[in-house]
Amino acid sequence: MQASSSQGISRTVIWLMAIISGLVVANNYYNQPLLALISNDVHISESAASKISVLTQIGYALGLLLIVPLGDKFFRKKLILIDLLLVFGSLLWMTFATQLWMLYAASLLIGMTSVIPQLFVPIAAELSSDEKKSSNIGLVMSGLLLGILLSRFVGGILGEILGWRAVFGIAAGLMILVWFAVYKMLPELSPNFKGTYKDLMRSVFHLARAQPVLQLASFRGAMAFGSMCALFTTLVFHMEKPPFNAGSSVVGSFGLAGAVGALAAAKVGAFQKFMNINRIIFYSLLIVLGSWAFTYFAGYTYWGLIVGVILVDLGVQSSHIMNQTSYFLIRTNAVNRLNTVYMVCYFIGGSLGTWLASVAWHYAQWEGVCFVGVSFGLLALIAHLIFSRKVSKTL
Template sequence: MTEATAQEARPASPGMSRGLTLLFAVAGGAAVGNLYWAQPLLGVIADDFGMSTSSAGLAVTLTQVGYALGVFFLVPLGDVVDRKKAIPVLMGGAAVALLATAAAPSFSVLLATLALIGVTTVAGQLITPLAGDLSTDEQRGRVLGTVASGLVLGLLVSRAISGIVADLLGWRAVYVAAAVIMVVLTLVMARRLPTLPARGSVPYGALLLSVLRTVRSRTVVTVMLIGSLTMCVFTMFWTGLTYLLSADPFGFSATQIGLVSLIGVVGAVAGMQVGKLFDRGLGVPAIGVALSVILVGLVVSGLGSRLALVIFASVALFSVGAQAVQVLAQTRMLSIDPAARSRHNTVFIVGNFIGGAVGSALAGTLWQAGGWPFVMVVAACLPGAALTVWAVQRRRALA
């Protein structure tokens, strides 16, 4: 189905109200936040089950594996199923998985329930394309910027408060509280999601194959590559920052490091505004500027690695650039074909997932090899590569 045919087949959307946009941002952020509750809790979980900290790291790995499977096998269904029903069902499933995690009697059961959390958390990635469908052309960048920023805020807030709640009430209380939040949002979303027009039926196997076929498009590959490189440097930076702040001369605790991540809220707030540039036809040049901001942030961080205030300033600068690229790239991806937004979002998120996994893995190796300066030198090559792709394709695939 061509873009023109898809637009003719659907009635014009009245647009997204600010209230519904905010609801989508909160619901998406809560869903994505479920992926990151465990990160600051690994030591506590290891002690509770009598495991080594390295073994407890499987908790994060299995959650991410579940998420990757959910993104590939469930998110494409957003192009064919009734999302008014599918999104609340997934969010309700996440609430059940969160409660099961809180009650897990053994580490093996915990791993299984965390994997289920990962699978059901993909509700957030169904919400984003739906926001694109419900938006008018004139507001799509602003709406998607707000929703995407909500997802990032969910990530940042969950990591920041997880350790604090666990210190006060125990790690299981974190998952009980998250389950309560998901139950409330499930009921609100079931009530507030608009009734959507019927969508064409596509066999499931053909739907998954069509995801792979979208990668033939130069525009899809270019946008995915820019997003993937940005996510790679994003996870490399934040993982390396954990090593830096926990070592001398800083010696920060896990809770303090979690609070430092809240500086990234600056980037999320910027992301809410940067989508407006896409609406004004400035998305392509804005991507180039944002990649340059990432590069400057990395240089500042590398040069000022022993000064806390310089590091904090570089975190803010880096976060603004990284979030701006992600918002603009994802908005461009979701504008390629209205009939395939969920499938294109699948490609974008899978690319991000691969980039993020590579970045976090490289951070540890690079830190061992040469410390923070070496991490920053290699990290700077990534936005440099993305800028090269952008420069070559800005008047072609990105136009």
């Protein structure tokens, strides 16, 4: 089944991509509430266990850089089906890993192969009219965001009941179901790049250098996501200690609080009727900074952490959707390569936030983590205030 931008895209396919995006991206985040369980089971330190999350995010950035641009060169449906088989194999390896190097290698591969949602977002953008672009991107992103957030909840609950290995085994089984759904329902899009892989990658770097709108969106996204990752990566260690003394299931349940913010963020495109993209992003980044006020000043209470989680997810995901809407307005057929530049930067930011938060936790505990989160949010806001009006004129 072929599709083109003139034909549009059905609501059914948008919903399919949203659901599959959630199921696939969840593979990157099951480990976060399970780090303490993995640490105890494999007899490694908290610091060593936290590198599992870092490597998964680094793997995701590598997959975005090396795999997602191929969506412009090959038939996307075939590319997605092949990639799903690689995801399945990576999850199985994680399920049966017994040594630290195996955990690290499997985590890197899980991240590298679980990039399918970032092939879906350009499909939604490419086949949508300008009027429906942000709403369709928002729907696919809502599935992706719920997958990120609910994976922590599901992973925490199942990990405590069945063990952490069962979580990855179940995830591998779900990828088989996803494979058949993609095979049956996803439309096929023809490639739009005819050069070599070297030429393709060169064009990715050219876009990164030549598009100011993309550059600013990428920096804002990286900093905002780094801020959120600083919170979620260390939350499990924070809540293991007094006054909470909580297990992985309680920490995972914070994903439900974050889902409230993610669902609200999916509707952010509606505000374009009242204000422009830059103003929406400005308010979104203010919400990110505001979330850390609750996380810091009420960080030893349940209500403070819940409000902080809701607000950080709302702010980060709202700015994320608007960032993507801004660069998909660039008139080019290189939609997958545009998304590659942005998402590579996004997850490099996430990896940096995760790493710096783990270092801050080691030296300054929760107060250090909050400092890292606020710093990332401030950098995003400062860059937006300085450059947003200037780069908007280049569209």
